[in-house]
Amino acid sequence: MKLRNKIFLMFSGLVLFLLIIVGIVVHNIFTSANSKEVINKTEDTTVQLSYNLDLMLEDASRSSLALLYNKELINILQEYDKEQPVFYKQSNHVKVFSLFLSSIIFDKEQFYGVHIFTQNGQLFSHMDQFRIRESISLHDQEWYMKAKEQEGGWLTYYDEDPIYYKNSDKEYLSLLRLLRNPEDQKELGLIKIDFSPKYIEEITEQLRSEYWQITTKNKVPILGNKTERMLYECNTNRTIVKDKESNKSYMCITHTSKNTGFTISNLISTDYLYKEVKEFNRFLSWLIGVCLLFSLIISFYMSHYLLKPLELLKTRIRLFQHDKGTAHSAQDEIGELRIAYDGMLSEINDLVTEAYEINRRNNEAEFKALQSxxxxxxxxxxxxxxxxxxxxxxxxxxxxxxxxxxxxxxxxxxxxxxxxxxxxxxxxxxxxxxxxxxxxxxxxxxxxxxxxxxxxxxxxxxxxxxxxxxxxxxxxxxxxxxxxxxxxxxxxxxxxxxxxxxxxxxxxxxxxxxxxxxxxxxxxxxxxxxxxxxxxxxxxxxxxxxxxxxxxxxxxxxxxxxxxxxxxxxxxxxxxxx
Missing domain, CATH: 3.30.565.10 (Histidine kinase-like ATPase, C-terminal domain)
Incomplete structure (x- = not known):
């Protein structure tokens, strides 16, 4: 094989090998760093949402207990016992409760409405009569029965059809607590705090995913995609779940609050997770292709043009050897040059000694003549x-x-x-x-x-x-x-x-x-x-x-x-x- 071809193949192979190694290393580093960044951002967003929910619920829980420290309000609620039906509320009672509830909701954007339900179904609220009903059948409500089961503790409830609102088709996430007299533990009624749908939307829009869900400590879904099957499989953080219908894969990001026990589950599409990685892979492939093409051009130039003088020298050496009758063959151009070089050295050594003395004398004489x-x-x-x-x-x-x-x-x-x-x-x-x-x-x-x-x-x-x-x-x-x-x-x-x-x-x-x-x-x-x-x-x-x-x-x-x-x-x- 000619030296030109050897250099071309060797240089091209070396550059291709280095490009592949560099491409693999850069791909792995970028993929790992990018996916970790997306996952960490999602986890941080989930933790922040959990923290905001904890603050919202803790604030609502403290507000729901405030009434039990007000003796006047407790006495008013005792007058509305279910055994003594009352079909209207006294105006002074309405005024007292309206002031109290307005003080609770003041400067709290997360609260939409705070309502007190008495044993006989009467409703006290900070809202006016054009927005809220005077009374409801309390004991027929599902959320009332669930609140009784908590025996004074609070719970959350997602009310899809709150009947006490007039002309409202919205759904509300609420905190409920059954009210009991601190002295004799007799039931006084129920407080229901409805959270603002707008505020809930603002804090949950940070999740920015197609499938997410918030469940209580009893695994009851209250917000998000409450019927999505894949979310029920999302039990461990950073696990992969697969949608059998679309054959798409999702990474599960979960976080459970230590204070409230609420669990936030969020599914990130692997397509979104590796979106930038795919774009980077396309760019990297294009870059490797350009570099490879450029290296092939360089290797061709090196093997062809740079070795052209060597080819001419080889041809002249062959002619010289042919004239001398000392032609030799070798596997490549370097071998032929080495053989020719050895022959030339022997001839040059014979001529140097002979010419040295002659040239020295001639140069000295010519120098003196030129100087004169x-x-x-x-x-x-x-x-x-x-x-x-x-x-x-x-x-x-x-x-x-x-x-x-x-x-x-x-x-x-x-x-x-x-x-x-x-x-x-x-x-x-x-x-x-x-x-x-x-x-x-x-x-x-x-x-x-x-x-x-x-x-x-x-x-x-x-x-x-x-x-x-x-x-x-x-x-x-x-x-x-x-x-x-x-x-x-x-x-x-x-x-x-x-x-x-x-x-x-x-x-x-x-x-x-x-x-x-x-x-x-x-x-x-x-x-x-x-x-x-x-x-x-x-x-x-x-x-x-x-x-x-x-x-x-x-x-x-x-x-x-x-x-x-x-x-x-x-x-x-x-x-x-x-």
Missing amino acids: QMDPHFIFNTLESINMKAVHEDQFELSDMIVELGKLIRYRLRNEDQQIPLDDEIKFAKIYVNILQHRLEEALEVEWHVEEGTEEILVPKYIIQPLIENTIAHAYNKTAKKVTISICIKREQNKLHISVKDNGKGIEAQRLSEIQTTLEQNDVAEAQQQKQHTTTNNIALVNIDRRLKLLHGEASGLKISSSEGIGTNVTIMIKVGD
């Missing part, structure tokens, strides 16, 4: 600059310029080493700049940016001054207002960068291409020939580039870039030690 070319070239240009200054400005600064020139000559004659510290080369270039500034004055500005620590690096002689000279020769003319030359020297890892940049007129694209071609060919003879046919001298550039490569290897050299109307930038790169 720079002397007359730079001396003539310098004298020409001094002459132009004296002719045009008629200044006595000529003596200063001659002094500077003397320094240049002494520098040239004193040091015959091939390489010198960078600091010496910079001083030499600055002397040359000083001579030029005597003539050009404010028309020439030279900026030096030398990185600290680079001064002692050894560099070939005459690599900065010729670049400044070329810049003045090509960037400056009589019409130019000002020539700015920026010289930046810095070290980046194992390379020293020397950049000479100007803001001159730049080099034409065709001429720039010719210079770059000459530098690539590294041919000094070609540069000399071009000088005879053009007005531009690029011998210095080729000379510097060649000397750099001879002393510091092919990784060193000179590059030039230019834009017409913007300026020219010449960069020297010298490979230095670590």
Whole structure:
């Protein structure tokens, strides 16, 4: 199998495996966290509802006992004994009870009506006669019989048809208590507190489920879906019940009050429970698909385009081996490259020793010849600059310029080493700049940016001054207002960068291409020939580039870039030690 196919299959398989693992982990974490959040919220809502019901019933229970502490009201109720029928109520009795019951219901939104039923069926209430009846047949009422069974304790009753209300078709949840005289325990009547349907609806709407139920401690349903079969199976919290007709599953959330014994049962559809999980699963599947597609594209690119140069190299190696008569076969491209590499190493080792001495002697001779070319070239240009200054400005600064020139000559004659510290080369270039500034004055500005620590690096002689000279020769003319030359020297890892940049007129694209071609060919003879046919001298550039490569290897050299109307930038790169 080709290496390309191996990489494609391996990368695709690895990405697919990682995506599946990540998808499973993320799915499990999100599912667990989301379902727990929904269940916890539902449980909190159920507990809060139970707490509200407890407060409502406890308040109603205390209110139902308030009458037994009022001797006046007890005496009034004794006058309405069932053995002594009374067909009307005394107005003062009505007034006293109305005030008492109004005080009970005051500022209690959970109470709709508070009513006192006497033994003979008379009804005292805080409501007026247009809303409530004068009397009823108390002993015929089911809720009265249930209240008697409690022997003074309270109970709740869901009254679907309260007959004592006029023009009312609502159903009421009520708290009832049989009233007895504290002194002789004789029955006085019954108090019935009806809770507000609106308030009940407000506190139960928090459940927000299709099936819910509230039952008493005797398992009697009083609110919610009182006939739903699944709610009777909801006995344990967080259990799953199933609707056999619709085949839907529900989670049972229950809570039983320790104070009242009321149990709230709430069924949450698993579809609702995992609604967000299903939406997340769809998004996760889409995301995995996109990532997988993207990974396949990357793996195809890596296996095809990135290995294309390797394919070409393999083809050339096969041709080389065929010419040498040493062709070998391997299972893949890497194997063939290894075999070819071993053969090449043996041949290279034989050639290195032979070529080393020859190249060393040739390089040394060529370096000395190239270096000697720079002397007359730079001396003539310098004298020409001094002459132009004296002719045009008629200044006595000529003596200063001659002094500077003397320094240049002494520098040239004193040091015959091939390489010198960078600091010496910079001083030499600055002397040359000083001579030029005597003539050009404010028309020439030279900026030096030398990185600290680079001064002692050894560099070939005459690599900065010729670049400044070329810049003045090509960037400056009589019409130019000002020539700015920026010289930046810095070290980046194992390379020293020397950049000479100007803001001159730049080099034409065709001429720039010719210079770059000459530098690539590294041919000094070609540069000399071009000088005879053009007005531009690029011998210095080729000379510097060649000397750099001879002393510091092919990784060193000179590059030039230019834009017409913007300026020219010449960069020297010298490979230095670590």
